[in-house]
Amino acid sequence: MATATDSIGTTQNDQSKVWEWLTTVDHKKIGTMYGITGFTYFLISGVTALAIRTQLAVPRGEVLSAELYNQFFTMHALMMIFLAIMPMGASFFNYFIPLHIGARDVAFPRLNALSYWVFLSGSLILFSSFFLGGAPDAGWFAYAPLTDSQYSVGSGMDYYSVGLIILGLSSLMASLNFAVTILNMRAPGMTMMRLPVYMWMTLVVSFLLILSLPIVTVALVMLYFDRNFTTNFFTPETGGDPILWQHLFWLFGHPEVYVLILPSMGIVSEVIPVFSRKPLFGYAAIVFAGASIGVLGFGVWAHHMFTTGLGTVPALVFSATTMGIGVPTGVKIFNWLSTMYGGSIRFTTAMYFSVAFIALFTIGGISGVMHAGPAVDSQHQDTYFVVAHIHYVLFGGAIMGIFSGIYYWFPKMTGRFLSETLGKWSFWIMFAGMNLTFFPMHFLGVSGMPRRIYTYDEGFGWEAWNMAATIGSYLIAVSVLIFLVNFFRTMRQEPSAPDNPWDGSTLEWATSSPPPEHDFDVVPEVHSYTPLWTNRDMGIAPPEVPENNHIHLPPPSYMPLILAIGIGVLAVGLLSHLALVGIGVAVAIYGIWGWTLEPTE
Amino acid sequence: MTSRSRHIVTIVGSLLLVAFVTWLLFIAFDESAVDNKMSTLNPLSWQAQRYHDVYELVWWLSGAVFVAIMAATLILSILYRERPGNEPRRDIHGNTRLEILWTIIPIIIVLIMVVPTFSAVIAVEGDADEDALEVTATGHQWWFEFTYHDEDGNEMFRTANEMHVPVGRAVNVSLQSNDVIHAFWVPALFGKKDMMPGHNNRLWFTPNAGTEGMHYGQCVEYCGDSHANMRFRIFVDSEEDYDQWVANQMSDASWSNDELVQAGRELFVAKGCNSCHQVAYSKDDAPDWLIPPTVAAIGPNLSHIASRTTIASALMDRDEESMREWLANPPAVKPGSRMPNLELTEDEITKLIAMLDSLE
Secondary structure (H helix, E strand, O other), X not given: OOOOOOOOOOOOOOHXXXXXXXXXXXXXXXXXXXXXXXXXXXXXXXXXXHHHHHHHOOOOOOOOOHHHHHHHHXXXXXXXXXXXXXXXXXXXXXXXXXXXXXXXXXXXXXXXXXXXXXXXXXXXXXXXXXXXXXXXXXXXXXXXXXXXXXXXXXXXXXXXXXXXXXXXHHHHHHHHHXXXXXXXXXXXXXXXXXXXXHHHHHHHHHHHHHXXXXXXXXXXXXXXXXXXXXXXXXOHHHOOOHHHHHHHHHHHHHHHHHHHHHHHHHHHHHHHHHHHOOOOOOHHHHHHHHHHHHHHHHHOHHHHHHHHOOOHHXXXXXXXXXXXXXXXXXXXXHHHHHHHOOOOEOOOHHHHHHHHHHHHHHHHHHHHHHOOOHXXXXXXXXXHHHHHHHHHHHHHHHHHHHHHHHHHHHHHHHOOOOOHHHHHHHHHHHHHHHHHHHHHHHHHHHOOOEOOOOOOOOOOOOHHHHXXXXXXXXXXXXXXXXXXXXXXXXXXXXXXXXXXXXXXXXXXXXXXXXXXXXXOOOOOOOOOOOHHHHHHHXXXXXXXXXXXXXXXXXXXXXXXXXXXXHHHHHHHHHHOOHHHHHHHHHHHHHHHHHHHHOOOO | OOHHHHHHHXXXXXXXXXXXXXXXXXXXXXXXXXXXXXXXXXXXXXXXXXXXXXXXXHHHHHHHHHHHHHHHHHHHHHHOEOOOOOOOOOOOOOOHHHHHHHHHHHHHHHHHHHHHHHHHHHHHOOOOOOOOEEEEEEEEOOEEEEEEEOOOOOEEEEEEOEEEEEOOOOEEEEEEEOOOOEEEEEOOXXXXXXXXXXOOEEEEEXXXXXOOEEEEEEOOOOOOOOHHHOEEEEEXXXXXXXXXXXXXXXOOEOXXXXXXXXXXXXXXXXXXXXXXXXOOEOOOOXXXXXXXXXXXXXXOOOOOHHHOOEEOOOOEEOOHXXXXXXXXXHHHHOOOOOOOOOOOOHHHHHHHHHHXXXXX
């Protein structure tokens, strides 16, 4: 039987194999495709970051022109957020939601395939802007009226609006799918308070996206209309208001930050107990803290806008809510640390990344609380201090968590172990490089270096720390290269992983590595939030496989792919000739039609 | 080594290590930032000082949390790593009392920060002193325009990229934008505030006694191609120097009959410079063709450019070499510049520089 990872790293000539992947509705295959696509964009976006750091290594750098630099820093953010971290998160969601909750697949397998193909077409549209007249260059936050056709003459901002609408559509479908799956398809005995923390964070993230994506979609449609049909939503000369964009954008943009970090918090909450070999300390507190971060995340957006002249009272209210979000975050950090207390910690590479997550994310959290009030923010906003802050949260937090997840789940996903030796080399070089790159940015920030500048003069005291940051960024590149070597070497080995190599406590370790297409022969019963440990301690034997174990699996379908192609063509039409929109709609309708009439047995 | 002494050595060692690293970082913070031109750590007005006090408090609190968490991570990682005879305490699932305790600790830290933040913001964001100097700062892609007003709010004069203010008197800066969003920031004098098109933002500061001299500023809201090149300066002057500067700015552009200057003035019109840049000559001196048409300020007002120390939105010193480089090809210096490359010859540039240098 084909497993999700047979084909990684080997050349595919067999057409039926290609067809199998194109039409798959298996959550593990879709998760794998998300992961590979996301990691590819992570590498591309990393290259733009290296170019940026090379340009800034010395004063008056001449590596990039102003135009190219502005495209690079905009696309670096867009690609890291929408094309790398989110899809890598979605990769784990896809792969592990059914395995964690003891289901055979997600609730809507074809919708799941559609989410991936729509994501792929949206990402290609956004990325292709580099080669079709210039990438977006107004920052990922794209403040009006700089994005208006008067100031952004090229088509970059159209790619931005259309690309993000398509990507948002994909995330919205995926989030609905994940939320429904987690709420409805849990194994017998798995109550909500026995749900693995990772699943809780997935659920919170799904609701964050379901609630916030429509807001930014509205804003993006308005932006597209402003640029193409002169609707004047955001242009002040004709009665529009640029501040409207900022409210709509950050009302999405701040929850989005939690969309990026919460999955990694979930991963860390799985990895730390397993390698400390004791249950998570304060399970309920961690769950409630995660959920309250999600809720509070919707009430803090205007802290991005303290300098816009919000007015004293709103500024103070948003400052209080922002500082307040530090409380549940603090609870989580204390509980992770307490999980290590009294443990017998096996320091695998996955555990290294998780412990580093605690330390680095804490730094990002502290620096975030530092400018949570308008007083300090007025000196930090739009300086490198904030660049340091977001990279401690998103690199030290989100990326470290994702790497931890990769090392932790690699045996489950592929049946193979990544080399621990290379893994630890990669970890330490990344840890050193990460701190060398981003810690000096705090110093640059308090020294007054603004963000998003392509050049700076000597004599401001910014030279040494910029050089340090650039050297650090190359160290990060080296560590990622070591990871790639590790990956490809490992994929050439024979699968040897047992079902539960780390003595994990969650259901995914109850099935084979890699799991069969139907995930579980029989789903085990769940009696606690550490089901495998509890079942072992209580002597509950794994359920027996019935003789005629007939498992119904959804058949493959190419309709999601056709519908996604239709949506892609429609989007390309919005960027080129409106006639293409008609063709796109026709293809999409054909896809929906075929989908509806398709037999599901 | 007994388990007890191992614990003590680990805890003391980790604390010392973290304290040492923190001390190094503190030195780096301080040493690398305090004396810089754009440092945020040298407040020179009471308003900036008020905010800086909040920063200092927050900084120390953050430092304490940093040391605590880093040390705890290190200590737990060392003490509880796998070793023979170290059985995991599977029975620990949580501890309600502890969890309540560390919900309360962050709440207390937040409250300690909230109170001074609120009082500082309310004090500083209030109305400026009655006798404050009124200046409108307008952001343009990519330069700053400063319009000075008298007590009745009437416009007195306009200048660009270099703002002069008297020491010890409140300055109320009204922030406007002519195109996209920019931000006004002179770290020494006050935190930044955005220049939003269609909105009337303002900020105010009172330069302390003894802060006479030049202070660096820069646009800190991304505003397009040459965002990095949009800089400005504030000069804090003594009362006398300031009054003298105002008197000079209020006067007509100075007139000279020097041959080179005259040739420069003809070029200034012939090349169309005056369609963007105003030079307010007196009607008694200048022929009609030189009196500029009333145009919107597309480029900086040049009436007294020779009284400024910089050109090109404070990117370059105002010296012969820089002026030549700038006039020869403005977009090469400032990418995207609205001032086009006029393909001026060396000879033409010499004449224009002579004319500009005469405008004291």
